[in-house]
Amino acid sequence: MNTDLTFEDVIRDHQDMVFRTLLRLTGSREHLDDLAQDVFLRLYRALPSFRGEALITTYLYRIAVNVAQDEWKRRRRDRNTHISLSDDVSGWEDRLPHPDRNAEQQIEEREFQQSVEEQLQRLSQIERTILVLYHQEERSYEQIAYALGMPIGTIRTHLHRGRKKLREALQQRQTQQRRAACTTNR
Amino acid sequence: MHDQPIDQNNLSPTMMEHLDQNLDQRILRALETVPQPHIPTGFAARVASQLPARPTVSPTPTHYGQRAMLIAMVVTLVALLVLALQPAAHALGLLETLLFAEFVALTVWISVWRYGLR
Numbered sequence: 001m002n003t004d005l006t007f008e009d010v011i012r013d014h015q016d017m018v019f020r021t022l023l024r025l026t027g028s029r030e031h032l033d034d035l036a037q038d039v040f041l042r043l044y045r046a047l048p049s050f051r052g053e054a055l056i057t058t059y060l061y062r063i064a065v066n067v068a069q070d071e072w073k074r075r076r077r078d079r080n081t082h083i084s085l086s087d088d089v090s091g092w093e094d095r096l097p098h099p100d101r102n103a104e105q106q107i108e109e110r111e112f113q114q115s116v117e118e119q120l121q122r123l124s125q126i127e128r129t130i131l132v133l134y135h136q137e138e139r140s141y142e143q144i145a146y147a148l149g150m151p152i153g154t155i156r157t158h159l160h161r162g163r164k165k166l167r168e169a170l171q172q173r174q175t176q177q178r179r180a181a182c183t184t185n186r
Numbered sequence: 187m188h189d190q191p192i193d194q195n196n197l198s199p200t201m202m203e204h205l206d207q208n209l210d211q212r213i214l215r216a217l218e219t220v221p222q223p224h225i226p227t228g229f230a231a232r233v234a235s236q237l238p239a240r241p242t243v244s245p246t247p248t249h250y251g252q253r254a255m256l257i258a259m260v261v262t263l264v265a266l267l268v269l270a271l272q273p274a275a276h277a278l279g280l281l282e283t284l285l286f287a288e289f290v291a292l293t294v295w296i297s298v299w300r301y302g303l304r
Binding site: 011016019036040112120132163171 | 223
């Protein structure tokens, strides 16, 4: 087996993880293929200097976060900081299956999921990244610390702060919605 | 039947606590929901086919630096000998000192490099 085939196997084994992490970090399906390709090309270039002090998965998270950061910078440059979740390239949460719930609950849950995604995109880059790596990817503090090059204490602080901000924003949103519903009913 | 809208001002502390816990659980559930992005068919093969060729490393070292050092040492030594045969002059004495310093530096450098005196 030659080197290219081996690397193709590496891509195949990790492509799901790279795609879903990039999707959650960037909040959009736009350029997702290109970004994922960039991640693997960077990995390929970095392999000769990869000393194996971490799992290749953890190393890939590090690269994926860097690629997402570059994408955020590019968007900021393009003045496209506002991400619409109603466009045809995002809104992945619309396709989540909830087989054990009735239609009304599904709609409610989907709306809530959409709200979480919106609020997630409003957090700082670092808070969003840590929340995604911890909750979605189920990475440990140590792995996140390695991926982001930060002390574990800082990771804990950002995680706590990010969750608090997310909760407050969603609580505020829910209160507003309930008030609006009360007003409409009266 | 779907829940009626709740007036938060009339809620008991227990009810508020219950709502808070419920919200926490829903947030965690939403965060832990793994998106399922569409991965194009043959993505791995396409990326692998676009990998840049690795730079080839020559198996035989060239030692250009070593040769340059040896040539410089010989040239410096010859220059020192030529200067030593000249009658004493202040300017030449200064040049001789500089060349001698260069010769010593080159000798130390090549010794460190060749015999690993590091």
